Amino acid sequence: MEDVAAEAGVSKTLIYYHFRDRAGLVTSALEYVNDRAEGYADIAEDDDSLARDLLLRLLAAEFQDDPAVRENSAVWAEVRAAATFDEALRPVLTALTERWLVDLAELIADGQDDGTIPASVDSRAAAIRLTALVEGLSGRWLAGLVTTSEARAHVEAALDRELQATA
Amino acid sequence: MEAAARVIARRGVRGLRVEELAAEAGVSTALIYYHFKDRAGILRRTLEFISDRAERYTSERETPARPLDPRRELEQTLLLELQDEPVVRENSTAWGELRANAVFDPELREDLAKATLIWVQETAELLGQVSPMSPAASLAASAERLTALLEGLSMRWLSGILPLTHARTLLLEAVAVELERLDRK
Numbered sequence: 561m562e563d564v565a566a567e568a569g570v571s572k573t574l575i576y577y578h579f580r581d582r583a584g585l586v587t588s589a590l591e592y593v594n595d596r597a598e599g600y601a602d603i604a605e606d607d608d609s610l611a612r613d614l615l616l617r618l619l620a621a622e623f624q625d626d627p628a629v630r631e632n633s634a635v636w637a638e639v640r641a642a643a644t645f646d647e648a649l650r651p652v653l654t655a656l657t658e659r660w661l662v663d664l665a666e667l668i669a670d671g672q673d674d675g676t677i678p679a680s681v682d683s684r685a686a687a688i689r690l691t692a693l694v695e696g697l698s699g700r701w702l703a704g705l706v707t708t709s710e711a712r713a714h715v716e717a718a719l720d721r722e723l724q725a726t727a
Numbered sequence: 728m729e730a731a732a733r734v735i736a737r738r739g740v741r742g743l744r745v746e747e748l749a750a751e752a753g754v755s756t757a758l759i760y761y762h763f764k765d766r767a768g769i770l771r772r773t774l775e776f777i778s779d780r781a782e783r784y785t786s787e788r789e790t791p792a793r794p795l796d797p798r799r800e801l802e803q804t805l806l807l808e809l810q811d812e813p814v815v816r817e818n819s820t821a822w823g824e825l826r827a828n829a830v831f832d833p834e835l836r837e838d839l840a841k842a843t844l845i846w847v848q849e850t851a852e853l854l855g856q857v858s859p860m861s862p863a864a865s866l867a868a869s870a871e872r873l874t875a876l877l878e879g880l881s882m883r884w885l886s887g888i889l890p891l892t893h894a895r896t897l898l899l900e901a902v903a904v905e906l907e908r909l910d911r912k
Contacts, residue, residue, distance in 0.1 A: 634830050641827035643886035644820045645739060654888050688889070689897055692879030693872060700875060702830045705840050714872050721904045 561585065583648035590639050593632040594656050597622075611671030615664065616719055622694050623701055623711040633698045640695065661687045671723070678725035686722040693718050728776035731769055736820035740770065740828040767834050774825055774835070777818045778842045781808070784815060797856035802902055804853060808877055809884065809895050819881050826878070847871050858909040869905045876901055 564585060565572045579585035607614065622633065643649040664687035671677030697714055700706040706714070730752035734743055748769070749756040763769045785807040788795070795803060808819065829836040851870035855861065880898055883889035 637830070638827050640882050640886060641823045642739060644823060644882065645737060647887070650887055653886060657883070657888055685897060685900065689876060689880075689901055692883060692897075693876045694879070695882065696875030696877070696879035699826045699830075699878065700843065703826070703836045703839060705843055706871070714868065714875070717868065718872055718876075721908050724904075724908075 583646070586639060586642070586649060587652040589635060590652055590656065593635045594659075596628065597632050610676045611667050611674055612676040612719075612723065615667050615671065616716060618664070618667070619690060619694060619715045619719065620712045622698065623708050623715070625708050630702065634702055637695070637699055637702065657691070660691055664690060668723075677723050680725055681723055690715075690718060690722060728772060731773040732777055732780075732817055732821045735773060735824050736817040740824050743769070745769075767832075770825065770828075770832075770835050771838050773821065774838050774842060777821050777825075778845075780814065781818055781822075784810075784812075784818075797853065798906070801850075801853040801857055802899060805850070805873065805877055805898060805902065806895055808881060809891060809898065811891055816885065820885055823878070823882050823885065843874075847874055850874055854906070854909065857906060861909045865909060869909060873898075873901060873905060 561572055561575055561582065565575045568575070575585065579588055609617075622629070639649055639653060643653050661684070665683040668677055668681060668683035668686055672679050672681065672683070694715065697706060697711050701708065701711045730748055731743075734748050734751055738747075743766070745756050745759055745766070749759050752759070759769070763772060785804050787807075788803075794800075808815065825835060825839060829839045847867065847870045850873060851863070851866040854866045854869055854873075855863075858866070877898060880889065880894045884891055884894045
């Protein structure tokens, strides 16, 4: 809390007043980065690209050589790891993960409507796997084990495999 | 080392206090400092410890009458990371913590990079036994994706968002999807 107050140039009391406690602060930070992340992919409301292309852009946008994108990714990874032993962080993480999953599953369903994605694809399962892959890759990307272009190539390959027709 | 893994899994890397670790291990703090020199030393040795332990619990087999076929061997090895056993939970939680902290800690990052590389290579070898005609680069890329997916699924399981059985099913489907593509080429 001290670090946050110093970084923001306000008093510790003000931070406590606004966020109540550490979990409150982390929850707000996570919501903030999540809102900011929705702007990354730069997809306009009236974008009429095919759903499959939108999906790729959306997922690949998680890996960019941009300090704000890296920061977002680090905050998300940190909260995800902390939630394994801090149950107070779980509600916000669950809600935001669910929103992400629903968005992707809807895009997959759109692709099934516009014919770019086979009807046999299980949209929910594919959405969980793709987002879990993004999170797994993100840890490696942030640590410099995987480059931005490699991470994006993995996302594209995974999308390609997930969205193929199955017998 | 078991004590360190337990404390990290319980409180995270930032919650790791040498005093608590000493109490958990039933030794003096002086002895801890003597052995590990500093905090970075503790983290480094804990990473080695959990990697070795994971190696053990993912390769243990109940001596089957016949060895598993390569596909089953691959699936089993990956699935053993998703088990409701205290030691697996603790290991995976500590791994996730070290991974998240490596972002801010260059020394830890290097050790974690090595451990990850070994894991990816071993997974690529198992994939190669299932699909011997696939080029090494394709196997390595598949292994990178499967292990990253496994990490992502494991974190969701550990943070109470994804039931274990569902995580296991999703992983097996991913293996099938990756293998199908490897075999097609």
